[in-house]
Amino acid sequence: MVGTxxxxxxxxxxxxxxxxxxxxxxxxxxxxxxxIAFEEHAAKMAGEAQxxxxxxxxxxxxxxxxxxxxxxxxxxxxxxxxxYAFALGRFGRxxxxxxxxLLALAGFxxxxxxxxxKYPANPPAIGHADTIGARTGLYFSLLGLSLxxxxxxxxxxxxxxxxxxxxxGTVAGLVFYAVAVAVVMMAMPTVNEVPDEFSSVVLMxxxxxxxxxxxxxxxxLGAAFAWLSGWRPGGSRRVLA
Amino acid sequence: xxxxxxxxxxxVAVPAIxxxxxxPWAIFGMLIAVLAVYFVGAxxxxxxxxxxxxxxxxxxxxxxxxxxxxx
Numbered sequence: 432m433v434g435t436x437x438x439x440x441x442x443x444x445x446x447x448x449x450x451x452x453x454x455x456x457x458x459x460x461x462x463x464x465x466x467i468a469f470e471e472h473a474a475k476m477a478g479e480a481q482x483x484x485x486x487x488x489x490x491x492x493x494x495x496x497x498x499x500x501x502x503x504x505x506x507x508x509x510x511x512x513x514x515y516a517f518a519l520g521r522f523g524r525x526x527x528x529x530x531x532x533l534l535a536l537a538g539f540x541x542x543x544x545x546x547x548x549k550y551p552a553n554p555p556a557i558g559h560a561d562t563i564g565a566r567t568g569l570y571f572s573l574l575g576l577s578l579x580x581x582x583x584x585x586x587x588x589x590x591x592x593x594x595x596x597x598x599x600g601t602v603a604g605l606v607f608y609a610v611a612v613a614v615v616m617m618a619m620p621t622v623n624e625v626p627d628e629f630s631s632v633v634l635m636x637x638x639x640x641x642x643x644x645x646x647x648x649x650x651x652l653g654a655a656f657a658w659l660s661g662w663r664p665g666g667s668r669r670v671l672a
Numbered sequence: 673x674x675x676x677x678x679x680x681x682x683x684v685a686v687p688a689i690x691x692x693x694x695x696p697w698a699i700f701g702m703l704i705a706v707l708a709v710y711f712v713g714a715x716x717x718x719x720x721x722x723x724x725x726x727x728x729x730x731x732x733x734x735x736x737x738x739x740x741x742x743x
Contacts, residue, residue: 437701459736463736497734510702513694516697552738558742563743571714637736
C-alpha cells in the first residue's frame, strides 16, 4: 500500500517535472540567457579570461534543465507519496483527492514559496563564488526549518482540532506556521549580492519564472495524484466531497 | 448521483494507514529524495563528492530555476 503510494508519487512527480520543464524553458530560459550575456560582458570588462564550456548552453537549457527539474519532481513526488500515506484519513473527512490537492499546496508553500521569500532564486551572474558555501547552508537550513515548522504546526493544529473542531484547528495550525517561519526568517541573515548594474526587470522575471516553475511542479503533481486517487474534473464529486 | 448518496459517502471516514507500516517506506523515500536534491541542488557547488564540474554544469539551469544557490 505505502510502496504503491511512494511509486505513484514519484511517477506523478516525474510527470510534473516534464510539465514544469516546459514552463521553465518558456519563461525562465530567456532570462538565464540574458544573465549569462551580462556575466560574460562583465568578465570581459574586468579583463578576466573565460573558462572553457564543460556543457554547451544548448544542452544545459534543454536536456540538462529537463533532467534537473524531472529528478527533483520525482524526488518531491516520492516525499509527497509518503506525506500522503501519513495524511490520508488523519484530517477529518477530507477524502483521497482532497488530501492530495491540499498536500500539493502545502508542499509548494513550505518547500518553495516560503524559502524563496527570504532567499529568492538568482540567475547566473548573481552571487560571489566565495560565499556559495554560506548561501547553500542558509538556503538548506531555511528549507529544513520551514519543513520542521510545518510539522510542528500540523501537530499543533491537530491538537487544537481535537478540542475545538477542524475549522479552528486549521486556522491555529496556519497561524502557528506563519509566526514560526516569520521568526525564523527575521533571525536569519539577509543575502543580497545583486550587482548594481543588473536589470531589475530581468531579475524579477527570473524570480517569477522560478516561483512559477515550482508552482507548476507542485500543482501538476497534486492534480495527477488526485486523478489517480479517483478524482475527475467536472465529474463525480464523490471523492472530493 | 443523488444527494443522499453524496451525504452518506461524506460520512465514511477514509481509514488511516498505521504509522508502523509507513515508516520503512518513509525512510526509503527520504533517502531517495535527499540523494536527488543533493545531486541536482548542491553537488559540485558548495560541496563535491566527484571532481570536475560536469554534474553542476549539466543540471545548471534547473538548479538556478528551482531556486538552489548555484555559484
